[in-house]
Amino acid sequence: MDGAVGAVAAVAAPPSSEPPQPLPDLDTEGFWQATARGELALCRCHDCLLWVQPPLERCPSCAGPTSFQPVSGIGRVFSFIVVRHPAVSGFEHELPMVVAIVELEEQVGLRLTSRIVGPLEEVEIGSRVVAELVALPGGDFHAPVFRPT
Numbered sequence: 001m002d003g004a005v006g007a008v009a010a011v012a013a014p015p016s017s018e019p020p021q022p023l024p025d026l027d028t029e030g031f032w033q034a035t036a037r038g039e040l041a042l043c044r045c046h047d048c049l050l051w052v053q054p055p056l057e058r059c060p061s062c063a064g065p066t067s068f069q070p071v072s073g074i075g076r077v078f079s080f081i082v083v084r085h086p087a088v089s090g091f092e093h094e095l096p097m098v099v100a101i102v103e104l105e106e107q108v109g110l111r112l113t114s115r116i117v118g119p120l121e122e123v124e125i126g127s128r129v130v131a132e133l134v135a136l137p138g139g140d141f142h143a144p145v146f147r148p149t
């Protein structure tokens, strides 16, 4: 047997990089202002108290004004995937990682997409998770991740 038999072509890992940075706009600047204060806050109607995610300037139910209000950060995994390939820059060292849709306890259907941190084997549909804010490398932003409890 020569050395070439059974050889596997090496796939060069992409160079380590920084993740894309948020681009706050009129609808999302309240979210990023809250994370800068160390809070997780989502859009809520002042009149009927409906949580509105993604955020909107007016409530889709009653047309009332909205603003960002703190949430508990406690929720359950609604759905998730395991990311094994470096599709987004800045997370190469985290692979494999779980990206999940988390439904927060404040309201049925109030869902955020986020990373789940901690042992992969602890993540399943319905897992109870709690949010924490982590610094996003390459800028001044803090982003929520969820950890199984």
Ligand SMILES: [Zn+2]
Pocket (backbone or CB within 6 Å): 045, 046, 047, 048, 049, 050, 059, 060, 061, 062, 063, 064
């Ligand atoms: Zn409303």
